[in-house]
Amino acid sequence: MPAGPDRVAETSECESESPSENERARPATSRRRVLSATAAGSATALAGCTELLSSGGDPLRVSVWSGNYADRFEESVVSRYEDEFDATVEIQRGWNDILTNIQTAPDGDPPYDVTITEGNFYYLGRQDDLFHEIRTENVPNVNELIDYYAEFRPTKYGLPVDGAPCTIIHREDMGFEPDSWADLSSAAVQESNGVGVDTGFWWYPMYAAAVGMDDAPLGEEMHDAARHDDVLETVRNWPIESWASSGEDIWQAFQNDVIDVAQWYYEQTAYDIEDYDGLTHTMPEETTGYLNHWCVVKGTDKRDQAEEFINFLMDAEVQTAWSAEMPTLFCNENTEYAGDLAADLPSNSEEAKRIAFPDWEFLAEYSDDLSDEFTEIQRSS
Structure with missing residues (x-):
């Protein structure tokens, strides 16, 4: 996670959500209410859908953390996706402006199709109804999530992929x-x-x-x-x-x-x-540590492709290759870490439970x- 805001992004009328209530979203709010921001199956799994979802047209706009995260993501992930799916991805680097950019965009015209979020941004974005629900039938790699990552934080509006x-x-x-x-x-x-x-x-x-x-x-x-x-x-x-x-x-x-x-x-x-x-x-x-949940931004006209892209990020082979370029923890139980990363990074639920991830439902x-x-x-x- 590169640079960060000086303060936490907050929203007015921010209500705590209970995981036991299955992550019910509150009523939609206008995108113009500004946040106070200071704070896939693999190609094989979706082979039949690849041309339909990904070829031609405008690029898929993906928001990622600035700095070396974006550099390594572009080198190790984006090029692979573009080659396998005959698609174009436009990386947009950001940090404390990610949520405000979504919030202030005109309805139906979001600045990104897919966005990265860590725990705080994911919580605030859910509170402000910024994300589509994830249709898991379009993301079969959800079945390969390490159990702890699938359970400790709601996944209705974003899926865990990576973190540190x-x-x-x-x-x-x-x-x-x-x-x-x-x-x-x-x-x-x-x-x-x-x-x-x-x-x-x-x-x-x-x-x-x-x-x-x-x-x-x-x-x-x-x-x-x-x-x-x-x-x-x-x-x-x-x-x-x-x-x-x-x-x-x-x-x-x-x-x-x-x-x-x-x-x-x-x-x-x-x-x-x-x-x-x-x-x-x-x-x-x-x-x-932190864990990134990847979300489909509400209002995108590329919802299918956005889910395809998140499914791609969750693929074990993709994460294995990704780890050679970025020493990041990954959430697929079948990922094989490059080098000696497995000595430090969790590969199962018991190891993941030794990381105290912030609980924003309480915090x-x-x-x-x-x-x-x-x-x-x-x-x-």
Whole structure:
């Protein structure tokens, strides 16, 4: 996940949804109500439909995260899809503008046909009725999802494809290897040059702190409002010297000897860290992270092709090849990770359950206050 917004995107009249209610959508709202945004079977499975869905006409417009995510996605995924389906894909890079672009577009004329969303964007987009329901009969690869990813978050309006856990970047010569989030509170880290954390997505440093506290099972402190002050105090006591809004900020802080340790994202770290002398990273056994749900944008005239594209992203062979270009966790149970990625990334439900993914069904009610408190920690550091 490249750069991020300074604040969480929020909507007015945002109601919490209950997974037990089968993800019922609230009534549609006008696309012109602006978000406050500061925050496939394989080709073989759909061979009979390929020419009908994909050839000719306007390109399929796909919104993805900016930065190296988009670069690697275009190189490893888009070209393969275009070759196999005789189609054209137009990649549109973005971040905190993705939801607002959809929200402010004229009815029936969305800016994208398919969009990526992490947990927060997926929650807010569902609340504002921005996505079509996924017709699973058009996405047969849904049957190959790792069970946990199919169950822990609603999939009615978007399907889980990829994501990344948070990892700990640190100097090789520290004489100490931080291998858990509790180590960011250790004397060795307190005596180091300092720590770097993501400032745009405040919830990941907070979840990392909660996982390290270990007062409740795997970050559940974040799902108990009475414990939020304790989590904030843990973050406040970290020796944070770099508040990063992108991977470049983190690498620069290391190069400038500002920090010795950082919280960052595996998919931006594992293949890039070899470019930086004296740095390594350690994946905690229990961590936090994000998961991307891919959605069909309401109003598109390419709904069939959009579902075809999402099905393609979910294909095990596609994800296996994708992993050679991007060290991302994938959700198909038959994906075979490139190199030694499987040592760090989950391949089944039991391993996936060791990642504390933010629960926005709960967290949305407290996000404004938590964001304000996190910002205040940054200002006073």
